[in-house]
Amino acid sequence: MLQNLRARRDYAGGSLPFVKALTGTANALLGSRGCLFTFHRVAATSIWETLPNRNFYLDLSFLDQLLSYLVRNGWAIVTIDEMLQRLHRGDRSGRYVNFSVDDCYRDTFEQVVPLFRRHGVPVTLFVTTGIPDETMPLWCSGLEDVILHRDFVRLRNDTMVVDTPTEKRRAYDRIATEWDGPEAGCHYCEFCALNDIDERALHWKHAISWQMLESFRSDALVEIGAHTVTHARISTSVPQTALAELKGSRERLEERLGISVRHFAFPYGRSGDCGERDFALAREAGFVSAATTRKGVIRRGRDLFSLPRNTLNGSHRNLAMVELHLAGITGVAARMIGRV
Numbered sequence: 001m002l003q004n005l006r007a008r009r010d011y012a013g014g015s016l017p018f019v020k021a022l023t024g025t026a027n028a029l030l031g032s033r034g035c036l037f038t039f040h041r042v043a044a045t046s047i048w049e050t051l052p053n054r055n056f057y058l059d060l061s062f063l064d065q066l067l068s069y070l071v072r073n074g075w076a077i078v079t080i081d082e083m084l085q086r087l088h089r090g091d092r093s094g095r096y097v098n099f100s101v102d103d104c105y106r107d108t109f110e111q112v113v114p115l116f117r118r119h120g121v122p123v124t125l126f127v128t129t130g131i132p133d134e135t136m137p138l139w140c141s142g143l144e145d146v147i148l149h150r151d152f153v154r155l156r157n158d159t160m161v162v163d164t165p166t167e168k169r170r171a172y173d174r175i176a177t178e179w180d181g182p183e184a185g186c187h188y189c190e191f192c193a194l195n196d197i198d199e200r201a202l203h204w205k206h207a208i209s210w211q212m213l214e215s216f217r218s219d220a221l222v223e224i225g226a227h228t229v230t231h232a233r234i235s236t237s238v239p240q241t242a243l244a245e246l247k248g249s250r251e252r253l254e255e256r257l258g259i260s261v262r263h264f265a266f267p268y269g270r271s272g273d274c275g276e277r278d279f280a281l282a283r284e285a286g287f288v289s290a291a292t293t294r295k296g297v298i299r300r301g302r303d304l305f306s307l308p309r310n311t312l313n314g315s316h317r318n319l320a321m322v323e324l325h326l327a328g329i330t331g332v333a334a335r336m337i338g339r340v
């Protein structure tokens with residue numbers, strides 16, 4: 001019964017009619033436009049609340065409702081290739097949206113693509129090639145998994161009790177903040193040893209594999225782009241390293257999947273994470289577009305190597321918030337308060 005109630009959960013919220021009136025006015029004034037959304041992982045409503053890093057996951061039933069809502073309200077859901085064609089044609093007849101998944105985990109294969117397929121609409125996958133190549137430690141997912149399934153965890157000088165959802169969230173935040181940085185993989189490796197974790201098995205519990213990606217190779221509803229080799233922060237890398245991350249991920253995907261990889265998304269993607277030098281490097285690396293996570297909408301004449309994308313995280317379970325992104329209002333607000 002509870003499951004059924006959850007399945008029918010209404011994400012519209014009381015503010016939706018007011019927000020729609022506001023955004024309708026903005027749309028009428030500003031004309032046709034596109035909007036890019038990005039997210040990382042999805043989780044079923046029934047487990048979302050329990051996840052120590054839950055804001056990293058979109059509630060799957062919210063995403064399901066969101067896709068229906070957009071199609072019902074006249075938004076075309078398109079690939080980035082099609083978006084570029086529309087921009088090139090100067091097509092002002094319609095409104096369009098793209099969804100991209102960054103990094104790519106096992107749930108991209110098991111849950112995200114099947115959901116988009118059920119709706120008959122495309123999704124773009126920005127793959128970090130170190131994930132299927134098993135050269136990049138998935139320390140965030142691994143740490144979260146251990147905290148979720150244990151009552152306590154061992155750290156170098158400490159043992160933390162994590163037997164309630166609140167304790168699990170606090171422990172995840174504390175440890176992830178401490179580890180974040182170039183040494184995170186080493187901290188995670190030591191943590192796995194201390195807690196008798198099979199790091200390899202845990203990697204494949206969460207990672208997308210090349211076999212999974214190969215199954216999308218000729219799928220018209222799946223567009224594959226690159227997201228570096230090691231999830232490097234491009235702005236802090238020297239030019240040769242930055243170019244190797246950009247070009248290396250494109251070439252690895254092309255070689256492994258036998259497809260042309262035309263689009264790139266910058267890891268992290270805020271203004272401190274990628275700038276003018278990096279947009280030029282993306283062009284040099286052979287891409288035809290590159291996306292950031294700066295909020296905003298797509299208009300004609302837009303620079304194709306610094307495309308804005310609006311991040312949907314787990315706390316965004318409200319269609320009114322999506323309407324504000326679609327109208328470009330969150331982008332304007334972010335620029336006004338300097339959060340870009």
Ligand SMILES: [Zn+2]
Pocket residue numbers: 102103227231267268
């Ligand atoms: Zn990423």
